[in-house]
Amino acid sequence: MKVKYIVFFIIFTMSSSTSFANMKMTSEQNDRAIELYKETRCLVCQSQTIYDSNSELATDLKLFIQEEIISGKSDDEIKTQLINNYGEWILMTPALSKANYILWFGPVIFLVFGIILMYKYIIRKNN
Amino acid sequence: MNLGNVGNILMLVCLLASLIQSTQLLPKKIDIDYKIFSRLPFYSSLLAFILLIYIFVDSNFNYQLVVNNSHSEKPLIYKIAGAWGNHEGSLLLWILVLTIFNFMFSYSKIEHTDFKKNVTAFQSLMIFGFTLFLLLTSNPFTPTETFVSEGLGLNPVLQDLLLAIHPPILYVGYVGYSLVLSFAIGGMITNKVDKEWAEWLHPWVLTAWIFLTLGIGLGSFWAYYELGWGGYWFWDPVENASLMPWLAGTALFHCVIILKKKNILQSWTILLSILTFSLSLIGTFLVRSGILNSVHTFASDPARGLFILIFLAIILIISFTLYAFKGPLLDNKSEMSLVSKESSILANNWLLLSTLFVVFLGTLYPLGTDLFLQKSTSVGPNYYILSLLPITVLLLFFMIIGPNAKWQSDKISNIILSTNKLFILSLAIIFGFSIYFDELHLTQITLLTLCLTLILVSIKDGLRVNHNYTIIKPSLGKSLAHIGFGLLILSVVANATFAQEKIFQAKVNDILILDDQKFRFDSVEQNKGKNYNSIIATFHLMDNKTILETFKPEIRVYSNPPTVTSETSIIRKFLTDIYVVMNIPENSDFVNVRIHIKPLISFIWLSIILMVIGGMSAIVFRVKLKK
Numbered sequence: 001m002k003v004k005y006i007v008f009f010i011i012f013t014m015s016s017s018t019s020f021a022n023m024k025m026t027s028e029q030n031d032r033a034i035e036l037y038k039e040t041r042c043l044v045c046q047s048q049t050i051y052d053s054n055s056e057l058a059t060d061l062k063l064f065i066q067e068e069i070i071s072g073k074s075d076d077e078i079k080t081q082l083i084n085n086y087g088e089w090i091l092m093t094p095a096l097s098k099a100n101y102i103l104w105f106g107p108v109i110f111l112v113f114g115i116i117l118m119y120k121y122i123i124r125k126n127n
Numbered sequence: 128m129n130l131g132n133v134g135n136i137l138m139l140v141c142l143l144a145s146l147i148q149s150t151q152l153l154p155k156k157i158d159i160d161y162k163i164f165s166r167l168p169f170y171s172s173l174l175a176f177i178l179l180i181y182i183f184v185d186s187n188f189n190y191q192l193v194v195n196n197s198h199s200e201k202p203l204i205y206k207i208a209g210a211w212g213n214h215e216g217s218l219l220l221w222i223l224v225l226t227i228f229n230f231m232f233s234y235s236k237i238e239h240t241d242f243k244k245n246v247t248a249f250q251s252l253m254i255f256g257f258t259l260f261l262l263l264t265s266n267p268f269t270p271t272e273t274f275v276s277e278g279l280g281l282n283p284v285l286q287d288l289l290l291a292i293h294p295p296i297l298y299v300g301y302v303g304y305s306l307v308l309s310f311a312i313g314g315m316i317t318n319k320v321d322k323e324w325a326e327w328l329h330p331w332v333l334t335a336w337i338f339l340t341l342g343i344g345l346g347s348f349w350a351y352y353e354l355g356w357g358g359y360w361f362w363d364p365v366e367n368a369s370l371m372p373w374l375a376g377t378a379l380f381h382c383v384i385i386l387k388k389k390n391i392l393q394s395w396t397i398l399l400s401i402l403t404f405s406l407s408l409i410g411t412f413l414v415r416s417g418i419l420n421s422v423h424t425f426a427s428d429p430a431r432g433l434f435i436l437i438f439l440a441i442i443l444i445i446s447f448t449l450y451a452f453k454g455p456l457l458d459n460k461s462e463m464s465l466v467s468k469e470s471s472i473l474a475n476n477w478l479l480l481s482t483l484f485v486v487f488l489g490t491l492y493p494l495g496t497d498l499f500l501q502k503s504t505s506v507g508p509n510y511y512i513l514s515l516l517p518i519t520v521l522l523l524f525f526m527i528i529g530p531n532a533k534w535q536s537d538k539i540s541n542i543i544l545s546t547n548k549l550f551i552l553s554l555a556i557i558f559g560f561s562i563y564f565d566e567l568h569l570t571q572i573t574l575l576t577l578c579l580t581l582i583l584v585s586i587k588d589g590l591r592v593n594h595n596y597t598i599i600k601p602s603l604g605k606s607l608a609h610i611g612f613g614l615l616i617l618s619v620v621a622n623a624t625f626a627q628e629k630i631f632q633a634k635v636n637d638i639l640i641l642d643d644q645k646f647r648f649d650s651v652e653q654n655k656g657k658n659y660n661s662i663i664a665t666f667h668l669m670d671n672k673t674i675l676e677t678f679k680p681e682i683r684v685y686s687n688p689p690t691v692t693s694e695t696s697i698i699r700k701f702l703t704d705i706y707v708v709m710n711i712p713e714n715s716d717f718v719n720v721r722i723h724i725k726p727l728i729s730f731i732w733l734s735i736i737l738m739v740i741g742g743m744s745a746i747v748f749r750v751k752l753k754k
Contacts, residue, residue, distance in 0.1 A: 038508075049507070091505065092508070092509065093506075093509040094504050094505070094506060099500070102488075103506070107485045107488065111478075114477040115474075
């Protein structure tokens, strides 16, 4: 990236802010957009969300989310749309579906198992 | 004389000396002076490490490693740090730390010579393994095949003072746990896993823990101001890799305290020792093999991963074979009550391991679904936050009651009596706060109340005085570390609740408004740094016409290697950080400006410092067993 080129654009291209959807979002919509950015994986980057990325794809996805929010879609509707377009991978939080039961319930089983084990250990010690 | 050959010879000396020393593990011992052979590898790897730094400082492009990771125009400090900012150099550093621990342990005043021989021998076996790995697959002194006049440079994101010192500190933590494993092996071989063993182990396990805590803290601090994402912890696989041994190590040293005091839980302590260092190795494996998607894709290669995996397998086979024979004999028959200090420590042991399980599962799950279901999955921060929430609540609860319970056996009513006032006070404060700000959920109230109670209870606990009106020093470290932990969770929760941020697409003269604060985008100018060009923007935080604060975020363009980075501009106040970062999306004619208002972020760093100081004072003021 050429430094002069960038400086030139920032200084001399007159602001055309109106073309950017985010100017039209309310502050509540802005918060929702940021939450969704953080939930959406940037598919072309290494382990980053579109929130952290400046790639072209990330910019496009951000604009897509902004437009969907402004058009009145709910977060769930937007997520479903993202999954339909790009697959489950695009969301950072795995769904609570049958396939992911190990992930979501594994820790609970582990915790309970340990508590039972420890209780038995202490009781046995006392006898 | 060829410096590379000197380096190779030094590492060969290290290899042979540690091999000779490791024969002390055999039942029939060769009669050698274990002191010489457990110290020699330290001297030789130290010299090799200094030599490596020298060829980096000298920008000696006869060596492939220097070519790949350095550049003659790089500032001196980053030439030095470049020596370990890559796979081969960091492996040498890893070996050096292994030998430092062996070296220092050989000077310890433990009178049980047989135990010392076995510990140094096992430590030497590990030194041997890693030195072999270095010489066979990752030799830092490999010469270049053709003439090269200039290096490729070091990734600019890594050109940072904190990051230069972060790996050595983290390594002392990671690798420090190797000595803990050697203690476990040596203890099992010589049938010496008892109170005294725990007393010997205590300072070493705390030393590793302190460095690991500090290393993780520095890494997090670095990510906060350098990566420019506004966060301090991303649940990235590499961060998780360092958190796993930390969690196991934290459980371990609490167990060591019980063993030292009560002479119980021998086999559990041994298992945790094995687990902790295994997790250090697994962490290294995850980072080096590159099998996981991570922002730290530094030096990844499947062959290296395979070696670490084989090494881990050997360590586990030796440890568990020995444990299978000795484990059942280790435990002492003594009573334990459900309501006691030791049972609440044990409860928290399991909660720490459950936390570890969540982190482990979340980190490896994408790999599992990839391999077995041919399906890609992402496990992001929300999974960790949701799963860890109930565990954290329980953990805080037991941290509050644990220190107030007596050893052996206690009454529930006593514990309630000693904590209920501070709990009610905390609840009142948080509740009042919630009514005033009107935005806390039940989970936030629960967490914040427990954190505040823990802090207050620990302060009270730490300021206990004995009959001479002097502070009881042995409990000081515990109190500081527990205050630190309470403060950590408190600030993390508060930060997550009250942080504000907004992304603006801005041009010069735009006014950016976030939470009633007005930021004026004043100007952009070019600047030339030592090895980069940059654009510096100026933003003013305005109050009507007066300028309150000035922010100068920067975009740097490095040419060796070609990289663009964003430098953040942060104004730190006691309670809140204001954080401004800009970057330029591809094919656009505006800058993306991200402004964060982040409350209590400084308290996160403060809490880590408190934990580190707590750990240090726990070493200095540790209770000595009466002989």
